Amino acid sequence: MPESVRLDLASDYAQLESMLDKLNEGHIHVAVLGRVGVGKSSLLNALLGAEKFAVSPLHGETRETEMAGWRELGEGGVYFIDTPGLDEVDGESREKLARDAAARADLVLFVVDADLTAGEFEMLRSVADRHTPVLLVLNKADRYTDAERGALLGSIRERAVAHVRTEDIVVAAADPAPERILRVGADGVEHEEMRPREPQVEAVRDRLWIILEAEGKSLAALNASVFAGDLSDEIAARLIETRRSLGEKVIRTYSVAKGVAVALNPVPVADLFAVAMIDVSLVIHLSRIYGLPLGRAEAGSLIGTIATQMVAIMGTVWAIHVVSSALKLGTGGLSVAVTAGAQGAVAYYSTYVVGRVAQQYLAQGMAWGPDGPKAVVRSILDGIDRESLLGQAGDEIRARLRSKA
Ligand SMILES: Nc1nc2c(ncn2[C@@H]2O[C@H](COP(=O)(O)OP(=O)(O)O)[C@@H](O)[C@H]2O)c(=O)[nH]1
Ligand SMILES: [Mg+2]
Known part of the structure; x- marks a missing residue:
């Protein structure tokens, strides 16, 4: 506790x-x-x-x-x-x-x-x-x-x-x-x-x-x-709330880290999941918050499951959509970094979704529930306001890049 x-x-x-x-x-x-x-x-x-x-x-x-x-x-x-x-x-x-x-x-x-x-x-x-x-x-x-x-x-x-x-x-x-x-x-x-x-x-x-x-x-x-x-x-209710808010902070932190990493070293969108080290660390971190510690291999296979469902649900075009909405958000003056920034935002988004889905899975005691992983991924995706999340992602990534510069 x-x-x-x-x-x-x-x-x-x-x-x-x-x-x-x-x-x-x-x-x-x-x-x-x-x-x-x-x-x-x-x-x-x-x-x-x-x-x-x-x-x-x-x-x-x-x-x-x-x-x-x-x-x-x-x-x-x-x-x-x-x-x-x-x-x-x-x-x-x-x-x-x-x-x-x-x-x-x-x-x-x-x-x-x-x-x-x-x-x-x-x-x-x-x-x-x-x-x-x-x-x-x-x-x-x-x-x-x-x-x-x-x-x-x-x-x-x-x-x-x-x-x-x-x-x-x-x-x-x-x-x-x-x-x-x-x-x-x-x-x-x-x-x-x-x-x-x-x-x-x-x-x-x-x-x-x-x-x-x-x-x-x-x-x-x-x-x-x-x-x-x-x-x-009462304890149960407070624990749920504490873990939820702590988990959300951790997810944001890793999402920014991933976004920054990808913005600095753009990779093809299709390879986003390959740059999964940050996601693995995120899932391990979350699993400790929920008192259900996972090893690297388990975390990796959980991410694999989530990624598969994301692709299945959104199709191969999902990333394109995300990139284009990220592009629409503009670049806040960093015109050089247009593509990089957009890719960073996509990376942020993907890590954010992975984190939220993993969090739900952990909150349910490492179970997907009756409708399986697809339903969980879908409900998380439906619950995210993509435009505003990408807007925040862009802001946070740019702020980080600026401070690095
Ligand atoms: N007529 C009458 N007065 C009572 C009775 N019981 C208490 N009182 C009066 O009610 C007032 C308040 O009593 P008290 O015990 O301090 O009430 P408390 O605030 O509920 O603790 C006092 O003046 C008591 O004398 C009762 O049975 N009959
Ligand atoms: Mg009294």
Whole structure:
């Protein structure tokens, strides 16, 4: 793997490493997710029976993800992870923290305090799409009458049905507002009194524990493997891109070298493939980029195959066409070098096509694919804008010749 890709993904690797440690130790991570102020920190505190996480009536007390141990489970422990929360107003970095925490968690407590907003619904869907199990908590139940609560639950169930099982949608009051009561004193006068209320989180606790006992270990394993799978897809995608762009640079470099060589020492067009040393070096270079190193003989026979297909497809006239379009492009003042320049451009073009075809063959793991080499050569030829490539070839070759002069 190229160093640049390795460095880019270092933090993902470290994360995977820590997930595997966690798996070994049997730890399970439960993260809260939800809008700012819905009572995420309050809910975790109520479950813990201790004020571990900062709660605030102000907008968004929790700024970092934080963790606290809840209970033992098997040989490991269940940990709660508090997150900053999703915020429509002062957004993205917090949202990213929350998303990342959810992506790493084995289970998500998704907290809402009313019917789902569009943003909440989107987030819920993206968590469920990762196959992370979700317990959906309607918090602040104390703010609603029984009838309102029933209606809200009905609506939430209906909207979340594709992503959350009905039994995994529960109601809580993590930090209920104090109760206002009227008491008649000994003097016969009514006094208003505020009586604190206990948190109501039994439904959350019971359901959470049932899920964790039944599937906790497999959730952690599933989570690590989904993460590892995503990471390897990511690596594969970056490798393809890195090799493609590196390959393209290498192909251009060799094409110019070949063009210059031919411009300085013109050979008959028919003999272009005979001057194949540069092409052989190019193919060997490409094969190393793709981690499938070829020897000179193998590279030579690959070029032979490609050349045969090029001639078969374009006929013997192909080179004439190329030469004439190269000539049309003019000479940029180097009138002496008209023919030489045109031949150089043709040489550039042929090496470029050889490189691109070889690159595709290597990218497919040294295979031509179901339709054989001819189809590959044809698709590369069709994909090249010949006029503009020859224009560039002419410019690059002339620039080189000038600097040599
Ligand atoms: N009425 C009521 N208020 C709550 C409840 N749970 C939390 N709150 C309040 O909502 C505010 C935000 O709570 P907090 O836990 O910091 O929300 P977070 O941003 O989601 O972590 C605080 O003032 C809490 O006291 C609840 O069940 N009922
Ligand atoms: Mg909070």
